Amino acid sequence: MRSTLPALNEVWQRQFRSGILKQIQCFPPESTFLIGCSGGMDSMLLLRLMSDLFPEKIRAIYVDHQLQKISADWGQFVSDQCAALNVPCIVEAVEVQDGNLEHQARNARYQAYSKHLKANEILVLAHHQQDQAETLMLRLLSGAGVHGLSAMKQVDVRKQFSIWRPLLDISREQIGQWATHLGVQNIEDPTNLDIHYDRAWCRHELWPVLQNRYPQMQQALSRTSYLMQDAEDILLEVLQQDLNHCGSAIELNLEKLSQLSSARQRQLLSVWMKGQDVYRPSFEMVQRLLLEVIGSKSDAQAALHWNQYYYVRYQQKLFRLSAAEYLAGKSQSNSSEQTICLALGQKIEMLSGNYLAETAKVGLSAALLGQKLDLVMRQGGEKIHLYGRVGAWPLKKAIQEAQIFPWQRYRIQILSIDNVMLGVFTPKGFWLAQSEYCEIGGWQPNLIS
Known part of the structure; x- marks a missing residue:
C-alpha cells in the first residue's frame, strides 16, 4: 500500500489510515474494489483517496439514470477523472421504473452494481455521516423499527455482495475541506436542491431547524444508528433461535409460535415474511397476518398476499407459498x-x-x-x-x-x-x-x- 496524499492533517491521516486498515480486514486479501461514482463531491473524493491508497485494485462505475438531459455529460466527466487517475471506469445507463422515483432509482442503481461486480470485488460507496443521520431521520418518520433505524452499516456483508462505506463516520464539512485542499473536481446535481424529494427536503428544510436547536444532532443520530445495529444483532440472534424452534423458512408451527410473547411473535413473523428480500413488511401487514390468517378458524383456508407470496394456514401450521404454487390450483381445470x-x-x-x-x-x-x-x-x-x-x-x-x-x-x-x-x-x-x-x-x- 502506498500514499501520495498531501499532509492535510496528520491526525486525520493517522485516524483515516487506521480505520481503513481495520475495516479492510473484514474482506479476503484478494479483494478488489468497485467504487460507485455519481460525480458529486463525496464520491469523487472517495475515488481520489482509493486511487492513492489502493492503486491497481480499484475500478469505478457511473450509473446514468437518464433522468436529466445532462446525465450523459456527467458520465463523461467521471470517465475523464478516472482516466486521469488511471482507474478503469464503467458507464452504465439504466431505465428507472415508474413509482417512487427515489426508490426506483436506487433499485436500478443497485441492479447495475450487481451486474458488474466480480466475484472477489467489494462495492465501495461514499456515504458519510450526514447521509447516515438523514437516513435514520427519514426512516424514523416512516415508522421504522430497529432494523430500519440501524440505517447503513460501514461494512455490510450481504448474500449477493458486500458494501464498504469508509467515509461513514466523516462529516460532510470535513469532506468539503479535504476535497478543496486536494483540488478534487465534481459536478452539482440540481435535484439535490429540489425539496420535492424527501432527502433534499430533510437536508435543506428540516436539518437547519433541528441543528439550530441541537448542534450535535448529526453525531448523536449517527451514534444512535450504531446502537440500533447492536440491538438488531442481538434481536437477530433471538429471532434465529425462535425460527429454529417454530419451523423453517417455508412453514411455522402455530402451537409453538403461540408460546412466544406477542412482541417475539410479531418480530419473528416480520423477519420470516421478509425472507431473502431487502425490506420487511409493514407493521400493519404483520398485524393482518396475525388477525386474518393465524387468528382465523382452522378450516377457513384464509390467505394473505404480500410481496409475491401467499401466507396460508392449514391446521396448526402457517405456510409461505410462492404465487405460482398457490394460484396453480385456482386456475387448474378439474374437467380434463x-x-x-x-x-x-x-x-x-x-x-x-x-x-x-x-x-x-x-x-x-x-x-x-x-x-x-x-x-x-x-x-x-x-x-x-x-x-x-x-x-x-x-x-x-x-x-x-x-x-x-x-x-x-x-x-x-x-x-x-x-x-x-x-x-x-x-x-x-x-x-x-x-x-x-x-x-x-x-x-x-x-x-x-
Whole structure:
C-alpha cells in the first residue's frame, strides 16, 4: 500500500489510515474494489483517496439514470477523472421504473452494481455521516423499527455482495475541506436542491431547524444508528433461535409460535415474511397476518398476499407459498380427461410428481400394461376402497387423513379402466385401489420425485 496524499492533517491521516486498515480486514486479501461514482463531491473524493491508497485494485462505475438531459455529460466527466487517475471506469445507463422515483432509482442503481461486480470485488460507496443521520431521520418518520433505524452499516456483508462505506463516520464539512485542499473536481446535481424529494427536503428544510436547536444532532443520530445495529444483532440472534424452534423458512408451527410473547411473535413473523428480500413488511401487514390468517378458524383456508407470496394456514401450521404454487390450483381445470398406456420401467409424469412403473409385492395386473387407461382429475364426492383396508370411504377423507395441503389437491388424478378405479396419483404417492385387477407380484407406479 502506498500514499501520495498531501499532509492535510496528520491526525486525520493517522485516524483515516487506521480505520481503513481495520475495516479492510473484514474482506479476503484478494479483494478488489468497485467504487460507485455519481460525480458529486463525496464520491469523487472517495475515488481520489482509493486511487492513492489502493492503486491497481480499484475500478469505478457511473450509473446514468437518464433522468436529466445532462446525465450523459456527467458520465463523461467521471470517465475523464478516472482516466486521469488511471482507474478503469464503467458507464452504465439504466431505465428507472415508474413509482417512487427515489426508490426506483436506487433499485436500478443497485441492479447495475450487481451486474458488474466480480466475484472477489467489494462495492465501495461514499456515504458519510450526514447521509447516515438523514437516513435514520427519514426512516424514523416512516415508522421504522430497529432494523430500519440501524440505517447503513460501514461494512455490510450481504448474500449477493458486500458494501464498504469508509467515509461513514466523516462529516460532510470535513469532506468539503479535504476535497478543496486536494483540488478534487465534481459536478452539482440540481435535484439535490429540489425539496420535492424527501432527502433534499430533510437536508435543506428540516436539518437547519433541528441543528439550530441541537448542534450535535448529526453525531448523536449517527451514534444512535450504531446502537440500533447492536440491538438488531442481538434481536437477530433471538429471532434465529425462535425460527429454529417454530419451523423453517417455508412453514411455522402455530402451537409453538403461540408460546412466544406477542412482541417475539410479531418480530419473528416480520423477519420470516421478509425472507431473502431487502425490506420487511409493514407493521400493519404483520398485524393482518396475525388477525386474518393465524387468528382465523382452522378450516377457513384464509390467505394473505404480500410481496409475491401467499401466507396460508392449514391446521396448526402457517405456510409461505410462492404465487405460482398457490394460484396453480385456482386456475387448474378439474374437467380434463385423458388416456395413457403404461409399461414396466416407464417414467410417468403426473401433476403430483414423477413416477416409475415397477413390480411390487401387490399391484395391478400385468394385463393392464399397454392398455388404454383413463386418467381424470378429482371431481369431489368420489369414494375409494384402498387396498388392504375394509370398505370404501370418501376420497376426501383419505386426503385429509394423509394431510395433503388444500393448495396441492388440484394435482390429484384418478386412474381407472371401464369405470373401475385402479388407484389415485397424489402428492404423497400412488394409492392402490381394491379391484379385480389387483394381484400378487403385480406392478405399481412409485413416486420418485
